[in-house]
Amino acid sequence: MAVGLKIASKITSVPGIKLAVAKAGIKYNNKNDVTLIAINAEAHCAAVFTQNKFCAAPVIVAKKHLSEAQPKYLLINTGNANAGTGDDGIARAEKSCHALAELTGVSANSVLPFSTGVIGMTLPDDKIIAVLPAMVDALQENAWLDAASAIMTTDTMPKAYSKTLVLNGENIVITGIAKGAGMIKPNMATLLAYVATNANIEKPLLQMMLETVVKPSFNSITVDSDTSTNDACILIATGKATLSINNLESHTAQVFMDGLREVFIFLAQALVRDAEGATKFIAVRVEQGRSEEECREVAYTIAHSPLVKTAFFASDPNWGRVLAAVGRAPVDDLDVQAISIYLGDVCIVESGGRAASYTEEQGLEVMRQDDVAVKVVLGRGEASATIWTSDLSYEYVKINAEYRT
Amino acid sequence: MAVGLKIASKITSVPGIKLAVAKAGIKYNNKNDVTLIAINAEAHCAAVFTQNKFCAAPVIVAKKHLSEAQPKYLLINTGNANAGTGDDGIARAEKSCHALAELTGVSANSVLPFSTGVIGMTLPDDKIIAVLPAMVDALQENAWLDAASAIMTTDTMPKAYSKTLVLNGENIVITGIAKGAGMIKPNMATLLAYVATNANIEKPLLQMMLETVVKPSFNSITVDSDTSTNDACILIATGKATLSINNLESHTAQVFMDGLREVFIFLAQALVRDAEGATKFIAVRVEQGRSEEECREVAYTIAHSPLVKTAFFASDPNWGRVLAAVGRAPVDDLDVQAISIYLGDVCIVESGGRAASYTEEQGLEVMRQDDVAVKVVLGRGEASATIWTSDLSYEYVKINAEYRT
Numbered sequence: 001m002a003v004g005l006k007i008a009s010k011i012t013s014v015p016g017i018k019l020a021v022a023k024a025g026i027k028y029n030n031k032n033d034v035t036l037i038a039i040n041a042e043a044h045c046a047a048v049f050t051q052n053k054f055c056a057a058p059v060i061v062a063k064k065h066l067s068e069a070q071p072k073y074l075l076i077n078t079g080n081a082n083a084g085t086g087d088d089g090i091a092r093a094e095k096s097c098h099a100l101a102e103l104t105g106v107s108a109n110s111v112l113p114f115s116t117g118v119i120g121m122t123l124p125d126d127k128i129i130a131v132l133p134a135m136v137d138a139l140q141e142n143a144w145l146d147a148a149s150a151i152m153t154t155d156t157m158p159k160a161y162s163k164t165l166v167l168n169g170e171n172i173v174i175t176g177i178a179k180g181a182g183m184i185k186p187n188m189a190t191l192l193a194y195v196a197t198n199a200n201i202e203k204p205l206l207q208m209m210l211e212t213v214v215k216p217s218f219n220s221i222t223v224d225s226d227t228s229t230n231d232a233c234i235l236i237a238t239g240k241a242t243l244s245i246n247n248l249e250s251h252t253a254q255v256f257m258d259g260l261r262e263v264f265i266f267l268a269q270a271l272v273r274d275a276e277g278a279t280k281f282i283a284v285r286v287e288q289g290r291s292e293e294e295c296r297e298v299a300y301t302i303a304h305s306p307l308v309k310t311a312f313f314a315s316d317p318n319w320g321r322v323l324a325a326v327g328r329a330p331v332d333d334l335d336v337q338a339i340s341i342y343l344g345d346v347c348i349v350e351s352g353g354r355a356a357s358y359t360e361e362q363g364l365e366v367m368r369q370d371d372v373a374v375k376v377v378l379g380r381g382e383a384s385a386t387i388w389t390s391d392l393s394y395e396y397v398k399i400n401a402e403y404r405t
Numbered sequence: 406m407a408v409g410l411k412i413a414s415k416i417t418s419v420p421g422i423k424l425a426v427a428k429a430g431i432k433y434n435n436k437n438d439v440t441l442i443a444i445n446a447e448a449h450c451a452a453v454f455t456q457n458k459f460c461a462a463p464v465i466v467a468k469k470h471l472s473e474a475q476p477k478y479l480l481i482n483t484g485n486a487n488a489g490t491g492d493d494g495i496a497r498a499e500k501s502c503h504a505l506a507e508l509t510g511v512s513a514n515s516v517l518p519f520s521t522g523v524i525g526m527t528l529p530d531d532k533i534i535a536v537l538p539a540m541v542d543a544l545q546e547n548a549w550l551d552a553a554s555a556i557m558t559t560d561t562m563p564k565a566y567s568k569t570l571v572l573n574g575e576n577i578v579i580t581g582i583a584k585g586a587g588m589i590k591p592n593m594a595t596l597l598a599y600v601a602t603n604a605n606i607e608k609p610l611l612q613m614m615l616e617t618v619v620k621p622s623f624n625s626i627t628v629d630s631d632t633s634t635n636d637a638c639i640l641i642a643t644g645k646a647t648l649s650i651n652n653l654e655s656h657t658a659q660v661f662m663d664g665l666r667e668v669f670i671f672l673a674q675a676l677v678r679d680a681e682g683a684t685k686f687i688a689v690r691v692e693q694g695r696s697e698e699e700c701r702e703v704a705y706t707i708a709h710s711p712l713v714k715t716a717f718f719a720s721d722p723n724w725g726r727v728l729a730a731v732g733r734a735p736v737d738d739l740d741v742q743a744i745s746i747y748l749g750d751v752c753i754v755e756s757g758g759r760a761a762s763y764t765e766e767q768g769l770e771v772m773r774q775d776d777v778a779v780k781v782v783l784g785r786g787e788a789s790a791t792i793w794t795s796d797l798s799y800e801y802v803k804i805n806a807e808y809r810t
Contacts, residue, residue, distance in 0.1 A: 051733075052729060053731075053733075053739045053741050054729060054741050083725060083728075084724075084754065084757070085758050085759065086756055086757050086758025086759070087758070118723075118725065119723075119725020119726065119728060120724060120725035120728070120758075120759050182712065183726075187733065224710075224711040225709065225710070226711065226729060227732075227733035228729065229728070229732060305630070306631065306801070307629060310801075310802050310805035310806045311806070313802065314806035314807065318523075318524075318525075318808070319524075319525060320488060320489050320523065320525035321524065321631070323488075323489045323524060323525070324457060324488070324524060324631060324632070324634050325631065327460070327632075327634060328456075328457045328458075328590075328592065328632035334458045336458050336459050351491060352459070353489050353491025353493070353494065353525075354489055354491065354525050392802060394799050394803070396715075396802075397715050397718065397797060397799050397801075397802055398799070400712055401718050402719065403716075403723070
């Protein structure tokens with residue numbers, strides 16, 4: 001029931017990147033559940049990870065390996081998060097990296113492991129290791145959509161996006177995939193997302209680019225306020241094109257950053273559109289705040305409110321719940337008299353109360369749409385922020401009540 | 406579907422307090438929706454109100470009146486919150502106070518108005534005013550349970566509790582009522598709660614007592630993280646008994662405070678037991694924190710997690726979600742290796758991972774109960790805190806999707 005989301009019809013491969021998927025039997029439903037991404041030797045990689053203090057074993061191992069070596073392989077399983085698994089979980093993540101390293105003749109720390117699925121179960125690393133030989137043989141450039149499907153958990157459709165820029169007369173491609181539909185409130189990081197470009201960008205600049213585009217994309221969405229233990233986002237520059245980007249000043253760099261931002265925002269919004277049980281895609285924009293941070297606080301308070309989310313599910317313009325959420329946001333000395341609230345283009349609250357011009361019919365008209373915008377104008381500054389979220393439906397409860405049962 | 410909650414069979418009236426209820430036609434279902442509480446002239450009143458910045462018109466008026474005069478009447482309507490209604494809402498709240506004042510020969514600022522219900526609708530003050538004469542005639546000491554029913558909104562049963570202490574050979578009664586089942590995450594205040602005693606306690610001490618007992622009761626519960634615009638809690642000491650309490654040092658004062666705390670905690674827990682759609686009553690206790698505040702932050706993060714709440718609804722011991730919530734709680738430098746997590750008496754997490762002794766059967770056994778305890782031991786200090794919450798069910802979504810429709 002993804003809201004306004006279609007499966008990508010064409011994804012452009014990225015020279016230097018090869019992918020393969022396999023059924024290892026970790027997921028209960030006999031679907032592809034292991035993904036292997038091979039990265040060319042000259043590539044550079046940037047990464048951000050979850051800030052959850054109970055971060056999963058693969059996150060711990062991937063961070064360690066990243067600090068030691070240039071990644072050659074990303075090894076991703078779904079169906080089991082290998083989180084809350086202590087030292088044994090770390091040993092099993094390491095073991096799968098070692099097996100792949102032995103098979104391919106690279107060092108074990110050039111393999112980064114990723115897991116997503118149920119927390120607290122023992123990782124069946126033997127099942128992953130068993131499918132590695134066939135996966136290595138199957139690696140090919142044109143398997144991005146297969147990978148986008150294989151990394152899914154409760155997602156109902158794969159998320160993938162390609163952007164091709166012509167820079168200095170050369171095709172520069174940016175292609176990415178992502179997964180995640182619940183336990184989504186990324187914190188300075190993301191869920192699982194893998195994005196690659198054929199441009200040549202050294203690691204420090206690539207890391208800066210990643211952190212820049214993650215904030216207005218993956219770090220600006222929430223489904224249910226729950227930050228995962230396993231979030232990770234990888235940005236790879238394979239350097240197969242002749243274009244080198246060495247700083248952010250040039251026009252070329254700015255065009256590239258715009259393209260990168262477009263890919264990241266598409267993928268982030270796709271996660272929300274396919275959020276567990278989603279029937280609405282809600283953009284919460286807060287303007288005229290004193291700082292971007294306070295705008296984000298107000299927007300997240302609205303986006304996390306179960307009462308706001310159930311009202312949207314019911315297509316009920318119960319704007320009092322939005323107002324109550326603004327009023328409890330952790331922002332000091334808000335002057336409610338200065339605040340206006342809009343549903344779509346309709347002003348519903350001004351001067352601390354219902355707008356004189358507002359009619360319930362106007363609110364219902366906006367609420368009938370699948371994509372709904374809420375705008376809060378704080379009237380006390382120049383900053384703004386947008387957060388995207390979904391509604392709270394029976395289906396969300398059903399999915400999460402039945403997830404393991 | 407209240408969890409382990411019965412309607413009180415006997416409520417002891419408080420000399421000095423008289424109550425009456427009426428059907429004014431504000432609620433759609435032809436139920437009592439206005440409550441009048443008359444307070445004797447010698448009484449003292451303490452109060453706490455919502456910290457929501459969009460506080461409702463009656464909260465603004467009640468605070469003003471409280472600062473000006475000794476309350477003689479509390480005038481409460483349900484079905485309409487008179488919140489987000491701007492200056493017009495304040496005028497209507499004032500108008501109903503004036504009408505009652507004229508009828509009873511008191512000053513208008515000795516009437517405190519309270520409202521609860523839908524936010525953003527115009528208060529039909531004329532309907533309230535129309536029933537006042539009959540209510541004034543009907544005032545009687547023995548109507549606490551009627552009042553407990555009349556102040557309900559989505560509550561499925563009235564909440565009332567009496568405690569009688571024998572102090573210095575005299576019966577000292579503490580009786581209270583409360584309402585609230587959704588939009589419940591009180592912030593230094595409560596929902597609607599009215600508690601009275603016949604003891605004689607001056608206002609400053611009474612206020613201190615109220616603030617002391619509100620923290621471990623109404624300020625330690627959450628249903629859905631949404632702080633209402635209309636929360637208010639009133640504590641009245643009628644002084645009809647000969648007992649005077651002048652400080653908190655004496656043994657008598659301590660016994661009284663224990664009784665007061667018992668009444669407040671009963672009422673607060675009753676709100677959670679009757680929370681919208683609740684099928685479980687969950688006590689989240691966090692121990693060995695560096696401060697009570699950080700224990701409360703961790704407990705609230707667990708209690709607000711939709712994923713934890715849906716797992717409880719499913720009676721699924723999916724403890725990984727509790728672990729993930731602890732890991733994202735806003736507490737600096739948590740050492741996950743030092744953390745243990747218990748479900749009931751069963752240790753599920755130790756040293757950052759699944760406890761070696763834990764079996765799924767043990768978790769299921771605990772989850773089969775209606776009352777479930779979660780305990781997190783942070784292993785870094787001496788402080789502790791307990792928060793009570795409910796689960797997240799289809800019924801919660803249904804109630805809140807259909808609330809206005």
